[in-house]
Amino acid sequence: MRKIVVGYIVAIFILLLSIWLGISVGSVKVPLSTLWDTEADEMATNILWNIRMPRVLLAGLVGAALAIAGAAFQGLLKNPLADPYTLGVSSGASVGAVMTLFFNISAPILGIFTLPTFSMVGAMLSLFAVIGFAKLVDRTMKMETLILTGIIMSSFLSAVISLMIALTGEELRQIISWLMGSVSMRGWPYVKMVWPFILIGALMLWFNRRELNAMLFGEERAKYLGVNVKRSKLMLLLGGSMLTGSAVAVSGTIGFIGLVVPHMTRLLFGADHRHLLPLSFINGASLLIVCDLVARIIIAPTELPIGVITSFIGAPVFAYIFFRQRRTKGA
Amino acid sequence: MLNVKQLSGGYDPKKPIIKDISFKVEKGQFVGILGPNGSGKSTLIKVISGILAETSGSVLIDGKNRKDYSTKELARKMAVLPQLHAHAFSHSVRETVSIGRYPHQNSWFQTWSKDDEEAVATAMDQTGITQYTDQQLDFLSGGEQQRAFVAQALAQQADLLLLDEPTNHLDIEHQRKLMDMIRHEVVYHDLTVISIFHDMNLASLYCDQLILLENGQISSIGEPHEVLKEKHVMEVYHTKVSSYPHPVMPKPQVTLIPDFQEEGQASMTITSKQIKVKDEFVELQTMFPLKTISSAVHNAGFGWFQSFINRSVDKNYMCENAHEELKQYLEKHGFSPSNTVAMMTAVASKHVVIREYSSQVGSIVVAVTAGVGNAVDVSQAYKRVETTHVGTINTWVFVNGTLTDESFMQAMITATEAKVKALAVENIQDNISNTTATGTSTDSVLIAATQNGPFFEYAGTITGIGKLIGRGVFETTRIALQDYKRAKGVL
Numbered sequence: 001m002r003k004i005v006v007g008y009i010v011a012i013f014i015l016l017l018s019i020w021l022g023i024s025v026g027s028v029k030v031p032l033s034t035l036w037d038t039e040a041d042e043m044a045t046n047i048l049w050n051i052r053m054p055r056v057l058l059a060g061l062v063g064a065a066l067a068i069a070g071a072a073f074q075g076l077l078k079n080p081l082a083d084p085y086t087l088g089v090s091s092g093a094s095v096g097a098v099m100t101l102f103f104n105i106s107a108p109i110l111g112i113f114t115l116p117t118f119s120m121v122g123a124m125l126s127l128f129a130v131i132g133f134a135k136l137v138d139r140t141m142k143m144e145t146l147i148l149t150g151i152i153m154s155s156f157l158s159a160v161i162s163l164m165i166a167l168t169g170e171e172l173r174q175i176i177s178w179l180m181g182s183v184s185m186r187g188w189p190y191v192k193m194v195w196p197f198i199l200i201g202a203l204m205l206w207f208n209r210r211e212l213n214a215m216l217f218g219e220e221r222a223k224y225l226g227v228n229v230k231r232s233k234l235m236l237l238l239g240g241s242m243l244t245g246s247a248v249a250v251s252g253t254i255g256f257i258g259l260v261v262p263h264m265t266r267l268l269f270g271a272d273h274r275h276l277l278p279l280s281f282i283n284g285a286s287l288l289i290v291c292d293l294v295a296r297i298i299i300a301p302t303e304l305p306i307g308v309i310t311s312f313i314g315a316p317v318f319a320y321i322f323f324r325q326r327r328t329k330g331a
Numbered sequence: 332m333l334n335v336k337q338l339s340g341g342y343d344p345k346k347p348i349i350k351d352i353s354f355k356v357e358k359g360q361f362v363g364i365l366g367p368n369g370s371g372k373s374t375l376i377k378v379i380s381g382i383l384a385e386t387s388g389s390v391l392i393d394g395k396n397r398k399d400y401s402t403k404e405l406a407r408k409m410a411v412l413p414q415l416h417a418h419a420f421s422h423s424v425r426e427t428v429s430i431g432r433y434p435h436q437n438s439w440f441q442t443w444s445k446d447d448e449e450a451v452a453t454a455m456d457q458t459g460i461t462q463y464t465d466q467q468l469d470f471l472s473g474g475e476q477q478r479a480f481v482a483q484a485l486a487q488q489a490d491l492l493l494l495d496e497p498t499n500h501l502d503i504e505h506q507r508k509l510m511d512m513i514r515h516e517v518v519y520h521d522l523t524v525i526s527i528f529h530d531m532n533l534a535s536l537y538c539d540q541l542i543l544l545e546n547g548q549i550s551s552i553g554e555p556h557e558v559l560k561e562k563h564v565m566e567v568y569h570t571k572v573s574s575y576p577h578p579v580m581p582k583p584q585v586t587l588i589p590d591f592q593e594e595g596q597a598s599m600t601i602t603s604k605q606i607k608v609k610d611e612f613v614e615l616q617t618m619f620p621l622k623t624i625s626s627a628v629h630n631a632g633f634g635w636f637q638s639f640i641n642r643s644v645d646k647n648y649m650c651e652n653a654h655e656e657l658k659q660y661l662e663k664h665g666f667s668p669s670n671t672v673a674m675m676t677a678v679a680s681k682h683v684v685i686r687e688y689s690s691q692v693g694s695i696v697v698a699v700t701a702g703v704g705n706a707v708d709v710s711q712a713y714k715r716v717e718t719t720h721v722g723t724i725n726t727w728v729f730v731n732g733t734l735t736d737e738s739f740m741q742a743m744i745t746a747t748e749a750k751v752k753a754l755a756v757e758n759i760q761d762n763i764s765n766t767t768a769t770g771t772s773t774d775s776v777l778i779a780a781t782q783n784g785p786f787f788e789y790a791g792t793i794t795g796i797g798k799l800i801g802r803g804v805f806e807t808t809r810i811a812l813q814d815y816k817r818a819k820g821v822l
Contacts, residue, residue, distance in 0.1 A: 080420065213430050216420060217483075220382055220413050225487070226406030226434035271420035 007269045011282040015060075018289040022056035023048060025293060027300060054191050059183045059292040059306075060285035061191065062251045063261075065198045065243040067284020070258020071265070071276050072205045075212040076236050077131075079143050080321050083258030084123070084244040085314075087146070088153030090255070092126025093119040093241075093248035094179065095157050098164055112193050120197070120245025126153055127241050143325060181254035181307030183292055190250045197246035204239030205277055208232045212273040254307045256314020257284055263321060332358040332523045333379075333491060338388035340378040341371075341547075347386050348374040349547040356540070358490070359521040361514065363534035365558070366544030367568055372527045373413075375544065376493050379525075380411045392491065406434035410489040414496055415480045421467040427479050428454055431486030454485040457512055474505030481509065485516070494526035498533060510537045535559055535582045543567055559583045599781055601729040603687040603696050612664075613641040613683045613698060620670070621729070624739045625777035629657050629673035633739075638671035639779065641700055641725050646677040674725045674775045678702040682818065684811040688803040692795030693785045697803040698727040701811035706754070706768030708761035715763055723773045724808065726750060728800055730780040730787070738790035742778040745790060745797050746804045750774070753808035757816075 024030050026047075034040040034048045070083035084090045096118040107114045134141050134149040161179070211232040214222040219229050247254070261284045262276060269275055288306070291313075295304040333356040341348030349371040356362050366372050377383040379390050381397055390397040392408055400408065410431075422430075431454065432447045455461045458478040468476055477497065484492060497513075498506040514537050516522040528534035534541055535555040543550045543558050545567045551558045561574045564585055571588040599619055606615045620635035630636065640661065650656045657675065658668050666673075678700040685698045704722035707715070728746055751769045761768045787796045 075420070078420070210430075210433060210436070213422075213426070214433050216422070217415060217427075217430070217480075218413065220377075221411075221415060223382060223402070224380060224406060224409075224411035224413075225430065226403035228402055266420065270426065271422055272426050 096122025
């Protein structure tokens with residue numbers, strides 16, 4: 001129990017630290033005191049409130065959403081390599097988002113929530129398609145089967161996106177940068193656009209934390225334990241799609257956060273979803289804020305897409321987990 | 332507790348796998364489900380527990396239809412443990428067991444109560460995994476993992492426990508520990524258990540009732556001795572089996588009989604020439620083991636043996652532990668103690684009388700060593716205080732043929748009666764009561780059969796083989812007695 005308490009304290013401390021770094025470090029140094037100092041330099045106040053703060057918050061929200069969604073997908077599918085990116089769910093969300101952006105769809109009732117909503121629908125459709133197909137291939141849904149299906153889905157959807165971009169003839173650089181994933185120059189509207197979805201999605205997962213624990217022993221055993229497996233599964237898939245969809249809508253496809261964060265958290269604090277979910281949420285936020293900071297300053301004044309940084313960290317971790325799973329299984 | 336009424340069901344409603352199954356289980360009973368692969372054992376558990384829908388019939392738990400229970404209510408009443416394996420993510424043992432408390436907890440908020448804590452501690456204690464509390468499940472052995480899964484089911488604190496081959500992949504130590512623990516819960520805490528078994532003998536040892544399934548239907552149901560009949564098992568499993576009582580427990584055991592026959596065995600016959608007379612012992616070595624029953628010093632009772640030794644010892648041979656001394660003696664002379672039957676006598680090995688008898692029913696070889704310095708009249712023996720003299724009649728009968736258990740016992744009786752008659756005819760006296768002796772106080776008889784060739788269902792005195800044994804033992808013993816008298820200078 002003590003270990004878990006320490007885990008939460010350390011996670012929150014790291015989160016605050018990354019927020020502080022995210023706000024203050026950059027081409028213009030912004031001291032933390034600007035937050036409350038009413039007589040602070042006007043430009044600093046401006047940079048802090050209109051550029052850095054929404055950027056840091058957005059990075060945090062996106063990171064948290066992807067990490068908790070990854071943790072839930074892994075638990076639900078009993079597959080340590082599952083995350084929104086590897087399952088092709090992010091690609092599905094991208095298709096939804098690209099369609100909204102480039103066909104300029106605006107549903108009157110949804111208002112500013114049109115983009116995340118379409119993104120979520122895209123995420124959900126691709127998720128159901130991937131799981132459905134993987135189950136058709138082999139009923140037990142082996143780790144590799146699911147990931148391969150995710151790759152098939154991603155490749156296909158990338159082609160769909162490329163086709164749409166080619167047809168619309170818009171300037172490519174901007175779109176590609178969006179596809180690589182970025183949280184820059186989004187501002188407050190984007191933060192306002194996604195936080196409700198991320199909150200609801202995260203709560204949907206959290207309410208199923210004990211059901212996730214039970215389902216790790218198989219759906220059959222979970223049913224015997226009194227879990228309403230159908231309802232829990234649906235809640236988890238919907239919640240996961242909601243989180244992925246809203247994250248992709250504001251930041252494009254940022255890979256591997258949902259893989260790296262739950263993996264590290266599990267390594268340190270175990271696979272109990274009662275703690276794995278909230279800890280992944282907090283750590284995901286911290287990691288993406290730091291990644292964004294690195295993307296901003298590493299080759300300043302040019303900015304790297306944040307997806308580059310996360311892939312640099314994520315791909316080796318993916319390889320490592322894959323290696324270890326195969327070795328221990330002896331398959 | 333559980334009432335299964337005309338239950339049918341399976342994966343496909345049009346093709347039910349289990350058909351019209353009815354049985355009742357009382358509280359505090361342990362019921363084993365047996366049956367060949369694909370007979371519907373796991374399906375039965377799944378239909379009873381509601382994972383698969385029944386196409387007809389019903390399942391009553393404590394008088395209430397299973398369908399009328401909510402999922403959590405049902406999980407508090409009935410714990411089901413399918414075949415589980417450790418998964419991709421490691422839980423600690425404690426976490427694993429704690430998950431069993433799920434049906435006792437509130438849906439939305441964390442409500443870990445004292446009851447939960449106690450139930451988890453008790454379940455871990457019962458299964459003997461308390462010392463692994465904080466260890467990760469995937470670092471434990473298969474047996475320990477299985478115990479953790481059973482602990483998870485016990486933590487549900489349900490009255491009814493359904494298990495699917497709980498001893499799968501476990502060695503006999505872990506099998507025993509797990510089954511002992513479950514049996515303990517059944518006997519002392521009124522737990523009701525229904526478990527699928529692959530191993531009939533294990534099921535027989537631990538279950539009150541057995542259900543034998545065949546093609547989705549009950550082939551037989553009842554106590555182990557009623558279900559594990561050779562005929563039933565052979566019909567259901569299409570395999571020759573033999574049933575025998577457990578050596579210690581009052582439960583039947585079943586063992587299969589291979590169809591495969593090694594070549595050459597059929598042509599084996601025992602002849603008198605094969606018995607060798609050495610300085611210190613009389614010896615027979617056979618190419619194949621003989622089924623044997625004897626009252627020998629070493630390896631008495633039923634068994635299969637290839638070496639037969641009748642050892643001559645000095646008449647002053649005294650040993651605290653004759654069994655151990657004889658075993659060492661056999662090892663020293665290159666015999667495998669577990670493959671050898673050995674007797675002892677004070678008669679010199681050269682005095683053995685070996686004779687062969689045959690008739691149209693078959694043939695036997697008889698070997699006798701007789702020393703009667705200690706002759707006793709069995710009817711007067713109660714007047715004796717102790718034995719003072721050495722002297723033993725050791726009788727070997729080798730039958731070229733197949734004997735049933737019944738004929739083995741009858742052969743023992745026939746041989747003994749023939750020996751008594753020989754003593755009477757040779758007028759051997761009990762020196763204390765001065766009546767005709769019936770034997771000595773340490774006589775041994777051995778009947779061994781090749782178990783191929785002619786089949787002898789009975790071996791009483793007027794059966795074909797009984798006549799051979801009677802005559803053979805009578806005549807051989809007489810010669811041996813005359814020889815003894817000659818050696819002692821009486822004749």
